[in-house]
Amino acid sequence: xxxxxxxVVTAPYGTWSSPLTAAEVAAGAAPIFDAAFRGDEIFYSxxxxxxxxxxxxxxxxxxxxxxxxxxxxxxFNIRSAVHEYGGGAWALDPDSEVIYFVNAADQRxxxxxxxxxPHALTPDTSGRIRYGDLHMTPWGLLCVREDCRSTRxxxxxxxxxxxxxxxxxxxxxxFMAWPRLSPDGSTLAFIGWEHPNMPWDGTNxxxxxVRTPAAPAIAVLRGDPIxxxxxxxxxxxxxxxxxxxxxxxxxxxDSSLHVLSDHRRHWALYGLDFDPVAPRRLTTAPSHxxxxxxxxxxxxxxxxxxxxxxxxxxxxxxxxxxxxxxxEVWAHTQSATATLVRCRPTDDAPSSVExxxxxxxxxxDNALSSADAxxxxxxxxxxxxxxxxxxxxxxxxxxxxxxxxxLLTAKSTRRPGILYAVNRVTxxxxxxxxxRLDAHQGYYSMPQVTEFGGVPVVxxxxxxxxxxxxxxxxxxxxxxxxGGPTGQATPEMSxxxxxxxxxxxxxxxxxxxxxxxxxxxxxxRLRGQWGIVDVADTVAAVEGLLAAGLxxxxxxxxxxxxxxxxxxxxxxxxxxIFACGTSYxxxxxxxxxxxxxxxxxxxxxxxxxxxxxxxxxxxxxxxxIRRVTDISVPVAVMQGDRDPIVxxxxxxxxxxxLELAGVEYIYRLYKGESHGFVRAETIIDSLESEFxxxxxxxxxxxxx
Numbered sequence: 001x002x003x004x005x006x007x008v009v010t011a012p013y014g015t016w017s018s019p020l021t022a023a024e025v026a027a028g029a030a031p032i033f034d035a036a037f038r039g040d041e042i043f044y045s046x047x048x049x050x051x052x053x054x055x056x057x058x059x060x061x062x063x064x065x066x067x068x069x070x071x072x073x074x075x076f077n078i079r080s081a082v083h084e085y086g087g088g089a090w091a092l093d094p095d096s097e098v099i100y101f102v103n104a105a106d107q108r109x110x111x112x113x114x115x116x117x118p119h120a121l122t123p124d125t126s127g128r129i130r131y132g133d134l135h136m137t138p139w140g141l142l143c144v145r146e147d148c149r150s151t152r153x154x155x156x157x158x159x160x161x162x163x164x165x166x167x168x169x170x171x172x173x174x175f176m177a178w179p180r181l182s183p184d185g186s187t188l189a190f191i192g193w194e195h196p197n198m199p200w201d202g203t204n205x206x207x208x209x210v211r212t213p214a215a216p217a218i219a220v221l222r223g224d225p226i227x228x229x230x231x232x233x234x235x236x237x238x239x240x241x242x243x244x245x246x247x248x249x250x251x252x253x254d255s256s257l258h259v260l261s262d263h264r265r266h267w268a269l270y271g272l273d274f275d276p277v278a279p280r281r282l283t284t285a286p287s288h289x290x291x292x293x294x295x296x297x298x299x300x301x302x303x304x305x306x307x308x309x310x311x312x313x314x315x316x317x318x319x320x321x322x323x324x325x326x327x328e329v330w331a332h333t334q335s336a337t338a339t340l341v342r343c344r345p346t347d348d349a350p351s352s353v354e355x356x357x358x359x360x361x362x363x364x365d366n367a368l369s370s371a372d373a374x375x376x377x378x379x380x381x382x383x384x385x386x387x388x389x390x391x392x393x394x395x396x397x398x399x400x401x402x403x404x405x406x407l408l409t410a411k412s413t414r415r416p417g418i419l420y421a422v423n424r425v426t427x428x429x430x431x432x433x434x435x436r437l438d439a440h441q442g443y444y445s446m447p448q449v450t451e452f453g454g455v456p457v458v459x460x461x462x463x464x465x466x467x468x469x470x471x472x473x474x475x476x477x478x479x480x481x482x483g484g485p486t487g488q489a490t491p492e493m494s495x496x497x498x499x500x501x502x503x504x505x506x507x508x509x510x511x512x513x514x515x516x517x518x519x520x521x522x523x524x525r526l527r528g529q530w531g532i533v534d535v536a537d538t539v540a541a542v543e544g545l546l547a548a549g550l551x552x553x554x555x556x557x558x559x560x561x562x563x564x565x566x567x568x569x570x571x572x573x574x575x576x577i578f579a580c581g582t583s584y585x586x587x588x589x590x591x592x593x594x595x596x597x598x599x600x601x602x603x604x605x606x607x608x609x610x611x612x613x614x615x616x617x618x619x620x621x622x623x624x625i626r627r628v629t630d631i632s633v634p635v636a637v638m639q640g641d642r643d644p645i646v647x648x649x650x651x652x653x654x655x656x657x658l659e660l661a662g663v664e665y666i667y668r669l670y671k672g673e674s675h676g677f678v679r680a681e682t683i684i685d686s687l688e689s690e691f692x693x694x695x696x697x698x699x700x701x702x703x704x
Contacts, residue, residue, distance in 0.1 A: 009467050011504075013475040014700035016467040018502035019440045022691075025495045026683035031435050032409050032419050033078075034318070036092050037062075037402035042432060043071070043099070044399075044419055045078050045090060053678040055079055057090065057101065058433070059114060062405060062421055065432045071099065071114050079104035080317070082132030082146045082155075083175070083600040084644055084675075088318025091134040091141060098162075100141055102131050109134070109143070109160060121164050125149070133177055133317035140167075142179040144317060153599045157190055170208050172218070175199070175600070177317055178247070182254045186211055186276070189249040189257055196603030196611065197224055199314040200486055200516070200523065202243025205259055205295075207274060219274060219293040221246065221300075223261070244297065245520075247311050248321060258324060260311040263297045266519040267311025269322050269331060270300035304343050304383055308333040313486035313516050323401035328424070329383075330398070330406055334517045336449045336456060337491065338396035338410065340422065343383035386427040391415065394447070394458075394492030405430075411492035413447050436495060445501040447491035452544025455537045456511040456518065458489045460497050461550070462504045469504065474552040476698050477506040479542055479578070481560030481567045485514040485526060485534060485608070499687055505694060508545055512537035512567070530563075530608035531570040531622040538567065539575055555579055555698040559690065562646065562675065563587060569624035569654075572631045580697040582636040582690050585646045585675055588654040589626075590619040596647045625650075628657045634664040636693045638686050640673030666693055 027049055035044035040062050047053045048070075054077035059069045072078065080086035080102045090101035097113045100121065107130040112118040121141075122131065133144040140161040147154040157179045159167040170176070173192025177199070180189045188210045193203040202224035209217040223244030247260040247267065255276040260267050274295065304310065310321050310331050322331040327345035332338060391412040399407040405421040417435030422428070445460035462475045469475065478500055482489050489509030497507045511518065512534040514526030526533050538558070546553050558581045560568040565586015572581045587593050594605055594612060603611075609618050620626055635658060639651035648669060655667045668689055670682045677683055695702065 008465075010470060011467055012701065013462055013469045013473060013504035014695060014698060015702075016462075016464045016502065016504040018443055018464060018499075020443050020495065020498050020502045022499060022684040022687040023680075024440075025499050025687060026680040031417060032433060034088075034090065035399040035407045035409070035419055035432075037400050037405070037407065038092050038094065042407065042421070043092060044433060046433070046435075047678075049680060053680070055089075055104075057099065060432065062430075062432075065421075065430070068433075069114070071112065072101070073117070076101075076110070076118060077104040078102065080130060080132035081107055081127070082130045082144055082317060084598045085316045085600070086132055087316030088133035088135070088144075091136045093136055093162075095138075100134055100136070102134070107131065109141070121160060122166070133179065135179060137181045137185070139181065139185055142169075142181065144176050144179065157188065169210050169213075170206065170216075172206055172208070173204065177314060178249055180249055180251055180257075181210070182251045184254045186254065187251075189251065191246055191249065193224060196606035197243065198486075198601075198604055198607065199247070200245050200312075201607055203246045205246045205249055205272075206292075219295055221259075221272065221295040221297070223263075245311070247314065248319070250322070250324065252324060258303060258322065258329075259300075260321060261297065261300060262311065262520050263300070264305075265521055266307075267309045267321075268305035269303045269310050269329065271303045272300055274299075304329055304331055304341070306331075306333045306339075306341060306383070308335040308339070309517055309519065310334075312488075313484060315484075315486075320398045323398060323406065325401060330401060330424075332396045332398050332408070334396070334488070336517065338393040340386040340393075340396060340406075340408070341383055342386050342427070345382065386422065388427050389429050392491060394490030407432075409435075411490075413491045414493065416441075416493045416495070441493070443502040444493045444495070444498040445507065447493075447497075449491050452508075452542075452548070453537075453540030455541040455544070456489075456515075457541050457545075458491050458509040458511075459545070459550075460494075460501050460507040460509070462501050462506050463498075464502045464504065467504065474549070475504065475506045476555035476694065476700070477508050477545065477551040477557070478694065479538060479556065479558045480507055480509045481512070481534070481538065481558065481564035482509065482515070483560065483562035483564045484516075485512070485530065485563040485567070486516045486523065487564075488515050488517040490517075496687070500691065503691065505691075506551060508541065508551075510538050510541045512541075527607055528610055530605075531566065534567045535571045535574050538571055539577055542577055553577075557581060557694050557697070559584070561585060565646075566624065569631075569635070570622065570627075572633060572635065573624060573627035574630070576632070578633060580634045580636070580693065582638065582693065584638045584677075584686070585640060585643050585651070586624075586637075587646055588624045588650045590623045592650055592653075593646070594619075596649065598644050601645065625654050625657055628654075628661045628663060631658075631661075631663050634666075634693070634697055636690060637665060637667045638670070638677075638690070639668070640670050640675065640677065640682075642672060643675045645675040 030046050033045045048056050057071040078089050078101050080089040107127045109121045109131050110118045128148045130146040131143045135142040140159045145156050145158045156168050157170040175193050177191045188208040191203050205221040207219040223246045244263045249257050249259045251257045256273045329343040393410045393412045396410045411417045419433040420429045447458050447460050558568050558578045561584035565583035568581045568583045641648050658665045
């Protein structure tokens with residue numbers, strides 16, 4: 001219903017009434033996680049808010065996107081738990097009607113044909129064997145399998161046949177991602193890495209001959225220069241500064257592939273040609289496997305380098321940043337904003353297309369303009385940005401490449417998340433589905449990308465079409481700290497952010513050192529400096545905001561989730577610039593974290609702070625729970641009671657310590673919630689509690 005025009009009301013910041021209530025924020029979100037073509041049909045997975053936010057599977061079509069059918073019956077919920085964060089939890093069989101998916105409750109792989117009941121493909125292990133990164137091949141379903149039946153997690157690349165037989169193809173790495181088979185089925189490619197590296201520190205590209213499983217002939221392109229024993233010793237060297245993050249290998253022929261690499265200090269797309277391995281006939285297994293052929297980065301040839309990042313932090317399996325077919329390459333580049341680019345083969349174009357410069361500098365103009373792109377190599381440069389919407393995209397996720405269209409999701413400064421089909425000839429974007437259908441988009445924030453204090457930020461000034469503040473009043477602000485800490489703040493419409501800005505509280509998002517999107521050097525500024533560089537950059541950004549006269553220096557709050565919660569609490573202990581802070585399931589005790597957290601992140605702190613026990617003093621002195629006496633402002637703590645990543649014991653011990661120190665706080669423990677709140681009632685209560693907390697601390701009058 002269209003609202004009737006009203007006069008603009010003058011009222012203090014923080015007292016503006018808004019139709020963007022916490023209930024609307026919680027109820028309206030239906031994020032789209034993945035999508036794929038089957039002919040003209042399009043399948044996509046999305047949350048169903050009315051059914052406890054379970055993830056379902058929707059079928060629609062390119063010709064009639066408004067006609068939608070829910071495929072998955074009630075009681076089934078698509079979600080993988082591999083690495084706890086999951087990803088790649090379903091896949092289509094292109095040669096039949098079968099859909100494969102991982103069910104959240106039991107972590108089994110199931111099969112379903114639309115209109116029929118699902119049936120399980122893998123045995124019931126009560127969730128102790130998990131599957132993720134599903135990828136369909138002519139020979140069966142490739143998966144990353146995670147075995148949780150012992151204290152040491154065991155992972156393997158497996159091939160599941162249509163009849164449920166499991167073939168183990170490789171166990172070469174402790175962590176594995178992106179299993180792919182060559183077109184002839186002879187060679188397996190995947191990305192692997194070992195503790196203490198994270199996938200953005202150093203990974204290896206493995207090539208395995210799957211025809212001789214007793215003694216596979218293998219080659220490896222190492223991004224992790226240290227070869228570690230399969231059974232890791234109690235103490236490990238920290239991540240290597242000279243490491244290379246290799247991501248998303250995709251075969252282009254039986255003996256060549258595309259792979260992402262940041263060996264030139266930002267992720268770009270490269271080609272790799274390798275010698276195909278001749279099959280060997282073995283009558284008996286050899287006493288030991290042959291050594292891997294070592295491939296060097298000198299074998300990589302540039303396919304596409306825009307100067308921005310083609311790649312990102314692998315928190316969830318199945319992420320894609322590039323596709324190719326018949327020489328045509330599509331890629332998603334990310335700097336301060338996101339861009340879709342297309343590279344087409346031409347007769348006179350160079351075999352490699354590379355832009356000068358680097359994504360290492362954290363400048364808001366990192367992404368090349370169309371004119372820059374066309375002139376970056378020479379007049380025959382064959383790549384171009386695809387921009388037929390006129391919108392500035394903050395984020396983009398590549399999902400599938402079909403015969404005529406590309407599928408992706410994108411969020412912009414003017415639109416919430418949308419699933420698009422992009423015409424491969426014209427570049428035109430067609431809307432397939434929306435993540436939100438809000439009636440109050442005029443109340444959404446208007447984000448702007450800029451820098452304060454040399455730090456990239458996204459600023460969301462207070463905005464409400466029905467209200468204005470007194471001319472002599474400066475607005476309060478919440479400084480938002482993204483998680484990861486390899487996350488990135490991007491300019492996009494956000495219901496959560498707009499919940500604050502539409503009521504008169506601005507939001508400043510900070511891309512502190514460690515954030516992705518600005519090159520490896522910016523990311524590596526946080527190595528060994530977690531709790532130092534992130535805090536210093538945040539303070540510098542706030543000081544820049546205040547120096548510009550855009551905010552009330554007495555009414556600045558700070559809020560963050562997960563690793564962002566750590567930065568919140570560290571900043572409260574380190575500086576007096578903030579009036580209060582909110583931590584959502586934030587790390588409070590490093591020593592407890594490395595003991596209690598899950599395998600994927602159990603050595604993450606080695607790179608962020610230092611290896612244990614060499615860095616013991618830093619673990620103690622930087623942990624917020626050891627610095628409570630340095631906190632003199634109110635703190636809000638939000639926590640789920642089923643969080644496997646930052647267990648609730650950390651939050652409880654922290655608030656107990658706040659109580660003993662006499663620090664004012666509020667504490668909300670939400671039953672049934674994990675690392676990231678999904679239930680509508682939790683989102684509503686946490687948002688209202690956080691806003692009310694700021695109203696009280698800032699002294700904002702109530703009752704307007």
